[in-house]
Amino acid sequence: MTDCIFYGGKGGVGKTTCAAATGLSLAAAGRETLVVSTDPAHSLADSFEADLGPEPTELEDADTPPGLESGDDAGGLWAVEIDPEARKERYEKLARALAADLRGAGISLSDAEIERFFAAGAPAGSDEIAALDLLVEYVDAGRWDTVVFDTAPTGHTLRLFDMPEAMGLALETAQSLRGQARRIGNAARTAVLGPMSMMAGRSDDEDESLESFRARLERARAILTDPERTEFRVVLIPESMAIAETDRLVDRLREAGVAVDRLVVNRVLEDPHEGCPRCRSQQARHEDRLAAIRETFPDLEVLTLPDLEGEVQGRESLAVIAARLPT
Known part of the structure; x- marks a missing residue:
């Protein structure tokens, strides 16, 4: 039975990076994995540094990046950017x-x-309709063990689950x-x-x-609300507005019967530069925001990802993120 992992949240928080990194980790662990971008502003191809289109493309075999364990039975990694047209x-x-x-x-x-x-x-x-239509197609194809969805920003995501x-x-x-x-x-x-x-x-x-x-x-609705096979992970950054928006999104998803068990807090400053007062101040602010997130969502697991200072592209940089995310 194919499992599904959704990454959602507002635009620009790193959903695509999380989806791509999770796909990389799942494939290294031996699972046939498809990563799907349903965001009209696609950036999945940039993350993988690969040419992608509206049909699933198997990414070229490559050595497992440092930081990810890979067994003898590594799975295949596929990716697709949905074209609503x-x-x-x-x-x-x-x-x-x-x-x-x-x-x-x-x-x-x-x-x-x-x-x-x-x-x-x-x-x-039509982009949301296509996303649901293809969700059923990819899950029921039986080709992949896990399908990872990089969803559109929050407003689009809410419409997707209303569809x-x-x-x-x-x-x-x-x-x-x-x-x-x-x-x-x-x-x-x-x-x-x-x-x-x-x-x-x-x-x-x-x-x-x-x-x-x-x-x-109706089949799409059944898949989305099945906690045994579908998980929705909300991505946010350590900012007050992001916390409030995430609170609304989690409430809306739960009202729709969608399982939300984890929050992924991206771009957390963990190792400030020596002799940089501004950096230390930002680190302290991020720690305060993390405390607020844990207080706001006491029943959710909170994962943190480091601020890598720049675009996360290519398998080696994705592996740094993948090592911090569960599969």
């Missing part, structure tokens, strides 16, 4: 199917008008309208064509596509 047609097809049935019942609406109606039922964009329920309601409405339209259309055809109306009926294939889409959203 690559999945857009699937959802447009659902809207066009609804438009066709309504027109068949004599309701004169354009494709654009129907598509706007369909979109109004969902509070998020199964919100889209389920939208699809219920769409199917109800389609059913009404079809009954009206069938009655009109029967009145005009009599027994020949059976020859003019539409296929049920499109109904199956709507049902299939809704089933996949």
Whole structure:
């Protein structure tokens, strides 16, 4: 059974670094691992210093970086940056199917008008929909032992977890309208064509596509809320505003039934330079913030990552982070 690890939090706190480092560590421990970026502003390719696209790419084999233990049975490491445009047609097809049935019942609406109606039922964009759709695809493929998700910033993350329920309601409405339209259309055809109306009926294939889409959203919800296989780790930095935002995110995730067991506090100054009063002051401030974080979240494990002073790119620098994160 494929496990899932999500890294979430506001933008710029180091979610991508954490996801990439965790993927590196899992692969070194012998697990086939896929790291997925669902953030529209991708930086996963930069972290791995590799060319990535919208399909999973296996990263080239390389020696395990210093600081990570690797057995004889090291797993494969894969990565992908989700391209929302690559999945857009699937959802447009659902809207066009609804438009066709309504027109068949004599309701004169354009494709654009129907598509706007369909979109109004969902509070998020195609990037969140694609993320949930691909979550199911990657988990159910059985190809990987663990899938690690680098999610979008907090606002996008909240919308992502709202999507199964919100889209389920939208699809219920769409199917109800389609059913009404079809009954009206069938009655009109029967009145005009009599027994020949059976020859003019539409296929049920499109109904199956709507049902299939809704089933996949429900499947995504089941995966996200299964504590036996899914963990959400919130990443933050030692700042007051980040603590408040993290508190809201943790509450929202728990309301949605998503397991949150760990916080990852990134960019903590641990070894200030000798003879640098400003550095010592910053270290003291970070220690105060860490104390506040532990007081605010007494039931969560709090992990800290060092401030590495610069971008974390490449396997060697990722290994420094990976050694501090659980797999």
